Amino acid sequence: MIPESSPFRPGQPVPIEFFIGRYREIERLRSMVNASTQGRFKIGFVSGERGIGKSSLAAFVRRLVETDNEVAGCHVFLGGVQNLSEMLNRILHILLNESTEKPWHHKLLDFFGDRVSKVGLFGVTLELSLSESDMLSMERNFVQSIRQLIQGLREHKKSLFLILDDINGLAGAEGFANWLKSTVDEIATSQQDMHLCILVVGFEERRQELIASQISLARVFELIDIAPWSDDEVREFYQSSFDVGRAEVTDEEIERLVTFTGGLPVLAHEIGDAVWRTARTAKIDDNEITEGISIAAEVIGSKLLTPQIFSAIRSESYRSILLKMADRPRPHFKRSEIMELLEGTEKKRLDNFLRRMTDLGALQKDAQGPGRYRFPNLLHALYFWMESQRTQHRQ
Numbered sequence: 001m002i003p004e005s006s007p008f009r010p011g012q013p014v015p016i017e018f019f020i021g022r023y024r025e026i027e028r029l030r031s032m033v034n035a036s037t038q039g040r041f042k043i044g045f046v047s048g049e050r051g052i053g054k055s056s057l058a059a060f061v062r063r064l065v066e067t068d069n070e071v072a073g074c075h076v077f078l079g080g081v082q083n084l085s086e087m088l089n090r091i092l093h094i095l096l097n098e099s100t101e102k103p104w105h106h107k108l109l110d111f112f113g114d115r116v117s118k119v120g121l122f123g124v125t126l127e128l129s130l131s132e133s134d135m136l137s138m139e140r141n142f143v144q145s146i147r148q149l150i151q152g153l154r155e156h157k158k159s160l161f162l163i164l165d166d167i168n169g170l171a172g173a174e175g176f177a178n179w180l181k182s183t184v185d186e187i188a189t190s191q192q193d194m195h196l197c198i199l200v201v202g203f204e205e206r207r208q209e210l211i212a213s214q215i216s217l218a219r220v221f222e223l224i225d226i227a228p229w230s231d232d233e234v235r236e237f238y239q240s241s242f243d244v245g246r247a248e249v250t251d252e253e254i255e256r257l258v259t260f261t262g263g264l265p266v267l268a269h270e271i272g273d274a275v276w277r278t279a280r281t282a283k284i285d286d287n288e289i290t291e292g293i294s295i296a297a298e299v300i301g302s303k304l305l306t307p308q309i310f311s312a313i314r315s316e317s318y319r320s321i322l323l324k325m326a327d328r329p330r331p332h333f334k335r336s337e338i339m340e341l342l343e344g345t346e347k348k349r350l351d352n353f354l355r356r357m358t359d360l361g362a363l364q365k366d367a368q369g370p371g372r373y374r375f376p377n378l379l380h381a382l383y384f385w386m387e388s389q390r391t392q393h394r395q
């Protein structure tokens with residue numbers, strides 16, 4: 001069916017009407033933001049695996065609180081940002097440019113004064129030219145500056161919901177951890193209201209990294225850990241998406257899709273989209289589902305894995321091992337368990353395979369004991385499995 005009419009959105013933020021589940025997390029985040037509208041400062045950490053829906057959840061809650069709770073939202077992606085001043089610059093730039101249509105925009109312009117200029121062909125982008133000393137003072141007096149800025153918005157908005165997403169580059173930076181901690185401490189000891197809710201978004205490993213740099217951060221964050229979707233949620237996702245696209249899929253076919261998705265939203269969109277593209281008519285049949293899953297494995301491998309892992313998994317010499325090893329999704333396994341499944345030359349190649357995959361980061365040695373391995377995340381585990389199904393299907 002034509003790709004343009006696909007109800008799936010691989011690689012894109014999900015539109016609000018297609019958002020599935022996460023009720024508890026939404027409520028927790030909403031209550032944090034609500035507390036901030038009453039002057040109580042809140043800081044949370046949304047953690048979860050790659051592609052599980054962290055950014056989507058943060059974006060969804062932002063839209064909710066912007067409409068229902070009179071809150072100003074600012075979602076900053078910090079991918080590639082390595083230091084504090086770059087981070088602050090990006091926050092301010094986004095605040096400024098995303099608010100152009102909002103009634104409080106002029107307050108921001110007042111706040112920044114002649115440091116703002118219009119750039120771009122039609123003068124549509126606002127550029128902030130902050131001097132080094134501006135930046136230094138912003139870094140040192142962040143709490144005061146942000147308080148002043150929020151004060152300016154309060155005529156129209158009750159608080160600021162600041163989402164610091166993709167903190168991967170920053171989490172290891174000691175400066176960031178210390179800055180976060182001193183910001184929290186300063187707000188806590190100031191005994192003044194602070195209409196601010198900060199949400200840090202990243203992998204759990206990043207949170208651990210932050211804690212390793214600044215031990216007392218451990219007790220600072222309210223933790224919101226996102227789990228994979230339940231099977232019911234995945235069913236709901238496929239059913240409602242195919243309904244919107246007016247396509248017919250049987251319950252058994254939905255069950256197959258649910259199994260392959262493993263609760264990972266990023267896979268749900270890729271698999272759904274591949275099935276959609278494969279289907280010739282709105283009545284999707286079993287073969288088209290099989291073909292769609294196989295194409296999705298290809299797309300996922302090239303899009304979401306490193307090229308080295310992708311090509312290693314696809315190499316002839318590992319193909320038969322993979323086929324036997326991934327007879328079902330296994331988040332972790334023992335070397336001996338796999339060895340039993342193999343024959344002849346495959347047995348000889350197993351150690352080589354495990355070493356190569358471990359070197360590439362597609363597998364990790366499990367701390368549970370020698371000869372035990374695990375996938376670094378659900379994405380890799382599910383991908384191995386899909387790839388093995390694909391190989392089987394092609395034989």
Ligand SMILES: Nc1ncnc2c1ncn2[C@@H]1O[C@H](COP(=O)(O)OP(=O)(O)OP(=O)(O)O)[C@@H](O)[C@H]1O
Pocket residue numbers: 009010011012013014018019020021022048049050051052053054055056057265266267269
């Ligand atoms: N609750 C949801 N309902 C429907 N689709 C979702 C939901 N959550 C995530 N998705 C979809 O899954 C994909 C991955 O989501 P998202 O980018 O939010 O994950 P992430 O955890 O932020 O990933 P990363 O770790 O790569 O930053 C996107 O295409 C998004 O549209």
Ligand SMILES: [Mg+2]
Pocket residue numbers: 054055056165166
């Ligand atoms: Mg994200």
